[in-house]
Amino acid sequence: MKTDHAGATPEPSGYRRDRELPIHLVRPSMTVPQRIANIWRYRDLLKDLVAKEIKVKYKDSALGFIWSLLNPAMFILIYYIVFQKILKNGIPLFAIYLATGLLAWNLFQSGVLGATGSVVGNSGLVKKVAFPREILALASVGSAFIFFLFQTVVLAIFLIVLRVAPSPRFVWLVPLALLGLLMFACALAVLLSAVNVYLRDMQHLMEILLQAWFWATPIVYPFMELSKQLRAHGLTWLYLANPTTPVALTFQRAFYVQANPLGTNGTIVHILPSYGPMWYLAVLGTIIVLSFIFFLVSVYVFGRLEGNFAEEL
Amino acid sequence: MSTAVEVVSVSKTFRLFQEKYTSLKEKAIHFGKVPHEVFPALTDISFEVQQGVTLGLLGHNGSGKSTLLKCLAGILTPTTGEIRIRGRIAAMLELGAGFHPDLSGRANIYLNAALMGLSRKEVDQRFDAIVEFSELGPFIENQVKFYSSGMYARLGFAVAVNMDPDILLVDEVLAVGDANFQLKCLAKIREFQEEGRTIIFVSHSPDLVRAICSTAFVLDHGRLVGQGPTAEAVALLQKFQLSGSGLNHDPSTEDHRLEAAISRDIHLNSMMVNGVDADRGVELVAMSQVELAIAIEDVASLAGSCHLEVLIYNASGVALIRAHTREMEMEPVLVRGSVEAVVQFGSLPLAVGSYSMQVNLYHPQSGMMIESRRWDNAIMIVGGQKGVGGVIAAEANVFVKEVSSRNFL
Numbered sequence: 001m002k003t004d005h006a007g008a009t010p011e012p013s014g015y016r017r018d019r020e021l022p023i024h025l026v027r028p029s030m031t032v033p034q035r036i037a038n039i040w041r042y043r044d045l046l047k048d049l050v051a052k053e054i055k056v057k058y059k060d061s062a063l064g065f066i067w068s069l070l071n072p073a074m075f076i077l078i079y080y081i082v083f084q085k086i087l088k089n090g091i092p093l094f095a096i097y098l099a100t101g102l103l104a105w106n107l108f109q110s111g112v113l114g115a116t117g118s119v120v121g122n123s124g125l126v127k128k129v130a131f132p133r134e135i136l137a138l139a140s141v142g143s144a145f146i147f148f149l150f151q152t153v154v155l156a157i158f159l160i161v162l163r164v165a166p167s168p169r170f171v172w173l174v175p176l177a178l179l180g181l182l183m184f185a186c187a188l189a190v191l192l193s194a195v196n197v198y199l200r201d202m203q204h205l206m207e208i209l210l211q212a213w214f215w216a217t218p219i220v221y222p223f224m225e226l227s228k229q230l231r232a233h234g235l236t237w238l239y240l241a242n243p244t245t246p247v248a249l250t251f252q253r254a255f256y257v258q259a260n261p262l263g264t265n266g267t268i269v270h271i272l273p274s275y276g277p278m279w280y281l282a283v284l285g286t287i288i289v290l291s292f293i294f295f296l297v298s299v300y301v302f303g304r305l306e307g308n309f310a311e312e313l
Numbered sequence: 314m315s316t317a318v319e320v321v322s323v324s325k326t327f328r329l330f331q332e333k334y335t336s337l338k339e340k341a342i343h344f345g346k347v348p349h350e351v352f353p354a355l356t357d358i359s360f361e362v363q364q365g366v367t368l369g370l371l372g373h374n375g376s377g378k379s380t381l382l383k384c385l386a387g388i389l390t391p392t393t394g395e396i397r398i399r400g401r402i403a404a405m406l407e408l409g410a411g412f413h414p415d416l417s418g419r420a421n422i423y424l425n426a427a428l429m430g431l432s433r434k435e436v437d438q439r440f441d442a443i444v445e446f447s448e449l450g451p452f453i454e455n456q457v458k459f460y461s462s463g464m465y466a467r468l469g470f471a472v473a474v475n476m477d478p479d480i481l482l483v484d485e486v487l488a489v490g491d492a493n494f495q496l497k498c499l500a501k502i503r504e505f506q507e508e509g510r511t512i513i514f515v516s517h518s519p520d521l522v523r524a525i526c527s528t529a530f531v532l533d534h535g536r537l538v539g540q541g542p543t544a545e546a547v548a549l550l551q552k553f554q555l556s557g558s559g560l561n562h563d564p565s566t567e568d569h570r571l572e573a574a575i576s577r578d579i580h581l582n583s584m585m586v587n588g589v590d591a592d593r594g595v596e597l598v599a600m601s602q603v604e605l606a607i608a609i610e611d612v613a614s615l616a617g618s619c620h621l622e623v624l625i626y627n628a629s630g631v632a633l634i635r636a637h638t639r640e641m642e643m644e645p646v647l648v649r650g651s652v653e654a655v656v657q658f659g660s661l662p663l664a665v666g667s668y669s670m671q672v673n674l675y676h677p678q679s680g681m682m683i684e685s686r687r688w689d690n691a692i693m694i695v696g697g698q699k700g701v702g703g704v705i706a707a708e709a710n711v712f713v714k715e716v717s718s719r720n721f722l
Contacts (some may be wrong), residue, residue, distance in 0.1 A: 021400035021479055027385050045427035052424055054413045102702035129428050130387035307390050310383070311327050 057229030101219030111144035323394035369526035400479025408469030524630030548682030599697030
């Protein structure tokens with residue numbers, strides 16, 4: 001709720017009392033554009049909060065950020081053994097398939113889960129300092145994004161070791177998929193962080209919901225397996241209505257590359273849909289636009305709920 | 314001069330819950346209709362603060378002064394009404410709020426300043442000044458969790474005052490830290506005053522408000538009940554405190570009126586310190602006996618009475634000694650014509666320096682201030698024991714006691 005001074009530097013010769021000062025208002029309600037402008041003014045705070053979360057997370061640990069690589073690496077190893085060696089799912093290059101989907105999912109999950117508890121967790125700050133509180137939720141998504149960047153190393157290692165080149169037909173869609181995913185995560189993050197102040201169960205509920213959500217997204221199993229069965233009931237659209245599904249598919253199409261490869265048991269396996277890049281472009285564009293509208297709604301709801309934060313915390 | 318803060322009919326209501334239902338189950342059971350009372354923390358507050366003014370907000374606990382300050386800072390949004398703030402506002406509601414214990418002092422400066430709305434570039438420009446003010450030196454690279462509470466407070470204060478605020482909001486934060494730090498904070502506040510910055514200061518210590526503020530507002534039960542020069546506002550506050558705490562024995566209204574009429578005729582004429590007029594200033598040695606002779610006159614030559622309060626301030630405006638006849642549970646001073654009230658201090662433990670004195674007369678029943686007078690530099694303390702000092706004086710003896718003897722072979 002503060003106004004930036006255009007070029008307000010500390011005057012070395014003391015304080016001038018006659019300069020023109022901007023006026024700002026403290027009002028019961030702020031419009032959504034005002035709120036977003038306010039968030040933009042505090043973008044340096046967003047950077048500082050993200051840096052803080054990363055510094056604090058692996059502080060005093062010998063391996064530091066390598067832990068954030070070991071976590072998905074272990075996950076991939078276990079699932080590889082269970083699904084490929086024990087259950088014999090027959091997907092070739094299963095480690096890459098897992099790594100691509102998991103990379104996108106981890107960004108979404110850790111961002112949303114971290115954000116849900118962010119306002120309650122920072123209650124000391126919320127009650128004592130004035131700043132746009134949405135930043136707390138956005139910082140959770142921001143730090144999840146930084147960890148995402150770390151974890152791309154895991155995927156890169158798999159791609160190099162297993163000698164797989166990203167598909168030039170689809171790899172350009174990855175930034176769009178990322179944008180859509182971040183936009184959707186931010187919208188959900190802002191909404192849930194405010195709701196959690198009033199309904200503290202939200203945090204535990206989200207932990208369970210995200211588990212179901214994880215299995216509703218084609219990460220461990222191939223998209224075609226489930227869509228085949230859903231198509232019989234005409235429910236493929238429902239599968240694709242989950243924004244994380246097209247995002248995961250884009251990642252898989254770009255880095256896993258093959259839609260219908262020869263399986264480890266010698267037969268063709270159907271893994272990814274055979275839509276062309278334009279289909280992905282249309283779907284991702286829709287996700288970005290709808291997520292942006294969702295974000296605006298979330299900021300509005302946040303603004304309505306924010307007024308009573310200090311008494312609820 | 315222009316208006317720095319304009320508050321237009323601001324109200325803030327809180328919902329008070331008997332029990333807080335925050336879990337889903339409880340919300341579902343009560344279907345969102347949680348029994349609660351509406352508590353008006355602030356009711357229709359309107360005022361203006363001119364630029365360069367130091368305003369004190371006075372009020373007993375629960376009067377709404379902190380709520381008002383939080384509204385001004387933008388931490389709480391008012392239920393109705395509007396606040397216009399001209400210029401950058403820095404709120405010191407809690408020193409070091411937002412410090413992360415695991416980060417270094419340096420990282421916390423950046424984080425804290427960013428929370429207050431400074432850009433990275435602006436913090437870079439101020440960084441050296443902040444470190445210098447905080448006196449942390451090389452410790453700035455240490456994690457904040459290893460800081461003492463004094464270091465913590467110094468760093469928090471340093472960040473806030475170096476934001477170059479046009480308006481500074483201060484809430485009781487000067488109560489923390491050692492005497493040196495408090496002096497430094499007060500000096501900084503005085504510097505801000507001289508530079509013409511606006512300061513809004515909340516305290517329930519009338520002494521501190523008197524030392525800093527030129528004007529003050531009094532809040533009671535969320536309403537603005539009075540405003541004016543600090544001395545008057547403090548008197549009003551004491552009246553409200555009295556009526557609230559039941560010290561007032563509820564005399565008949567007639568008595569009350571009579572007392573009020575009489576007390577208006579009571580005047581404080583002069584004060585002698587150890588036989589010397591306080592206007593001239595007295596030189597004393599530390600730990601010496603002091604006798605004050607306060608000449609009070611009832612000009613209507615009726616038998617009036619009043620309570621008497623004596624305050625001794627040090628150079629930085631801190632009330633070191635305060636004696637109040639009402640709080641000493643004494644009878645009011647009877648004033649028949651001209652009297653001399655004598656106040657004796659057995660030995661005054663004042664360190665070397667100059668001290669100001671203030672005498673206040675209060676109406677015995679209502680607690681309303683009748684008269685207040687201040688003598689700047691009334692006492693100069695010289696001498697005292699060499700090498701023993703600080704804010705107050707003491708007698709120090711140092712000797713060695715043998716606890717156990719050991720044979721050195």
